[in-house]
Amino acid sequence: MTTLDHVRPAPAPVRMTGRQRLLLVLLLGAQFTLAVDFSILGVALPVIGGGLGFSLAHLQWIVTAFALSAAGFTLLFGRVADLFGRRRLFLAGMALLGLSSLAGGLATSPSVLLAARVAQGLATAAVTPAGLALLTTSFPEGPLRARALGLNGALMSAGFTSGAILGGLLTDLLSWRWAFFVNVPVALAVLVAAPFLIAESRPARRARLxxxxxxxxxxxxxxxxxxxxxxxxxxxxxxxxxxxxxxxxxxxxxxxxxxxxxxxxLVPVRILRRPTVVWGNLAGLIAFLTETSLVFLMTLYLQKVLGYSALATGLAFGVLGAGTVVGGVAGARVVGRLGTRVSLVTGFAIQATATLALVALGDDRGWLPLLLVATFVGGVGNMVAIVAFMITATGGLPDEEQGLATGLATMTQQVGITMGIPVMSAVVTARMAGQGVTVLDAVATATAANAAVVLAGAVLAALLLPRGRA
The missing domain is CATH 4.10.860 (DNA Excision Repair, Uvrb; Chain A)
Structure with a gap:
């Protein structure tokens, strides 16, 4: 037996160091805050409109201004992070988030508020891919990275679903302005702690943008x-x-x-031709599109059919948020045992089944337990799929391209969030055009369509993704 026979790659570590735990808390806190910003103003829009003089037709720009800049610049900033330094871009984005949130909270006119929302979107476009790249490069590919990505996905999804709850509470108890101010101490804490925990990472030889x-x-x-x-x-x-x-x-x-x-x-074509990147991001698009639009559909059901208030509706979605946390925590173990492709298919199958059960909802409050159970189970399945998507879309690429990979994944997430509501809203509107069709009938049709899209994602993942294990 030769010396070479004894040479084996070192096994990937399975336990985090104390420094890695602190780094994970820092990065997850930043990502959770950004996810909350996607939905925290939804409940407060009418109050903001009345306070600042927005017309009803222009209220949607409070959400649209954020979504445009967040989704439009994510891929560019992901590559900028690779070329000029991920920590540098992460810190610049957090500083911009703090300043823009302070400006939004102090706004006295629609133009200032909209400018603050654009800046918040730019901060999200910078921090999210840079933070994810810092996370993937700080944890080696394997169980540790899978666990970190699972927790990241769980907190981001929980942040999105809990944003409505937090927005409602802050607006009712204090003022809508606190939906902006709440970001400021978080940004300050990250800016103080990050330089001690995050090492800079950029190539020795900087390529041209x-x-x-x-x-x-x-x-x-x-x-x-x-x-x-x-x-x-x-x-x-x-x-x-x-x-x-x-x-x-x-x-x-x-x-x-x-x-x-x-x-x-900006994006090497060889990366766009990788099956894991292409089909992994398509699966991610379906995961975010369907779950965020399901929140919209169930909001219609809870408020228009059952007559619940906006705050009660937000609290009901806390159960969905709990499901995503469970799915995120369990997702890494599921991927480690089943592999990414089987985990994606399994997660989508659970989500599709739970979503299809919601088609049976009736027009009285006795159906609320079914909604809570189905959204919890669906949230678990959706988050398992999202964890598998993140591992698939960022795995197998060198550290110097992690900003690009996470930029693509983040772009997929934000476009999916943006697409979901218009697509399902169109289904509801088309169904309502029929004579004698109730809101409940329209929501049921759109919910069935939502489940069909999830099922299609499961089939595509099964057929097109290569076999792989975390």
């Missing part, structure tokens, strides 16, 4: 997100919606051709 690629993908994503938002507000036949979606499609196709010819592409 692909300006044509950056322009085409950013304009394409902005147009796509704006088109989806416009479709939700004005209908899918609206010239504004169709024109924006068409422009987005053209620019994203142009981006592909730019990248095939660029000397230092």
């Amino acid at each position: 692909d300006a044509p690629g950056a322009v085409t993908v950013t304009v394409g994503l902005l147009a796509l997100v704006y088109g989806l938002t416009a479709a939700g507000e004005r209908g899918w036949t609206s010239p504004v919606a169709l024109g924006s979606l068409a422009l987005g499609a053209v620019m994203l196709v142009a981006f592909w051709f730019v990248e095939t010819r660029a000397a230092a592409p």
Whole structure:
């Protein structure tokens, strides 16, 4: 037996060091705060409109301004993090989040508030991929990274679902302004602690930023997100919606051709051809699209059919948030035992079954237990799928490309969140156009469509994703 026979790769560590635990708490706290910002103002929109003089037609821009900048610049900032330093971009983004949140809380006019929301979206676009890249590069590929990504996914999903609860409580007990102010101490705490826990990471030789690629993908994503938002507000036949979606499609196709010819592409085409990146991100898109739009559908059911208040509705979604936490904590173990593909299929199958059960909901409050149980179980399945998606989409790539991989995954998440409500709103609207159709009937139809999309995700994952284990 030769010496080489004894050489084996060192096993991946399975226990976190004390420093890694502190780093994880810091990064997860930042990501949770950003996830809360997606939904914290939803309940408070009418109050904000009355306080600052927003017209009813312009209220949606409080949400749209954030979504546009958050989704449109994520991929660009993910690559900037790789080239110029992830810690540097992470800290700059947290500083911008703190300043923009303070400005939003102090706003006395619609223009200042909207500018603050744009800045919050830019901060999210910078911090989310940089923070995820710091997380994936701080934990080696294997059980530790899977566990960290599972906790990250759980807290992000819980942040999104609990944002409505927190927004309602802050608005009722204090003021809508505290929905902004709550970010300031979190940003300050992160800015103080991060330099002691996070090491800088950037390449020894800095490549040039692909300006044509950056322009085409950013304009394409902005147009796509704006088109989806416009479709939700004005209908899918609206010239504004169709024109924006068409422009987005053209620019994203142009981006592909730019990248095939660029000397230092923003997104190397070889990465976009990896099955794990392509089909993993498609699965992630389906996971975020379906769960966030299900929250919208169940909000309609709870408020329009059962007559619950906005605050009571937000509290009901706390059960869904608990399910996502359970799924996130268990997700790493599930992936470690079953592999990423089987975990994705299993998570989607659980989510689809639970969502389909919601089609049976009736028009009295006796059906509330079914809603709570089904959303909890569906949340568990959805989060297992999201953990598997994150591991699939970021696995097998070198550390110097983790910002790009997490930027793609974050872009997928934010576009999915933006797409879900307009798509399911269109189904509800189309169903309501029929004579004698109630809100309950329309919600049931859209919920069945939601379950069908999840089931399609399970089938695609089973057929197209390569076998893999965490």
